[in-house]
Amino acid sequence: MGGGEVAHHAVLDADDKITTAISRLLGTHSGDYAYYVDIAHFMAGRPLDGSSPARWLDGEPVARQRWRELVITRRDRCNSTL
Secondary structure (H helix, E strand, O other): OOHHHHHHHHHHOOHHHHHHHHHHHHHHOOHHHOHHHHHHHHHHOOOOOOOOOOOOOOOHHHHHHHHHHHHHHHHHHHHHOO
């Protein structure tokens, strides 16, 4: 369980499963690993639930865009092979 689970559900656009996976992450990742929760939100295209202790080298908007693009690119590739 973790970021891989969120990525999988984000690619499939499985909203309920994304919510469940993020809830699990919120309960297990804090402190040094708080960025996992941010990445999960970014991949799912969701806003953060509040302020984050994570700091991004290029800023949050750039990090958000990059993680979301990974999901969108994967979704497009999966859909093109069907």
